[in-house]
Every structure is written in C-alpha cells, then in structure tokens.
Amino acid sequence: MVVRERAFFRCNVQELPRGTEKCDVWIDKMQEAFGNTVQVLRNLPDFHLSALKPINGQYTIGFGKAFSIHKDGSLSHIVIDKKK
Numbered sequence: 001m002v003v004r005e006r007a008f009f010r011c012n013v014q015e016l017p018r019g020t021e022k023c024d025v026w027i028d029k030m031q032e033a034f035g036n037t038v039q040v041l042r043n044l045p046d047f048h049l050s051a052l053k054p055i056n057g058q059y060t061i062g063f064g065k066a067f068s069i070h071k072d073g074s075l076s077h078i079v080i081d082k083k084k
Helices: 021-034 036-042
Strands: 006-016 049-060 066-069 075-077
Touching (some): 006 021, 021 036, 021 049
Antiparallel strands (some): 006 049, 049 066, 066 075
C-alpha cells in the first residue's frame, strides 16, 4: 500500500484589494517567479489575491507518522490513544 506525504494548514484569510501597494508588490513578486501567466491573471476582473496566515496544520509522511504543525513552526507527533 502506498502512503502519500501530505500537509494541510488552517489559515486566516485576508483579501488584498486591487490597487493597494501590498497587492501590487505581491503580484509583482509572483510575476517574477511565474512569468507571463501572472500578467494574464492580473488583468482578469474576477482575479482576487488573498493573504493566508497559518494558524496550525498537520503533516503526514506515513502510517503512524503524523505530526501537528504549531504556530511557531514546531512539530509534535500525533499519538492516538487506542485504549478509548
């Protein structure tokens, strides 16, 4: 059986309104990294940029190898109490 490595995060979300300095700076950075596709997105009227601020998460790398991701970036092993 194949187990896939995966991570997920719970985040607070804040939309970065078009025309604000913060939005323009991030779209410029994305365009530098990903090229002309971002230029196309930038011009679409229904494109919205959102900032994600992680609260916590979980990282799983196999059976019995799941970890909680804490706000400070530290990990703790998730142990399931089988006595319940």
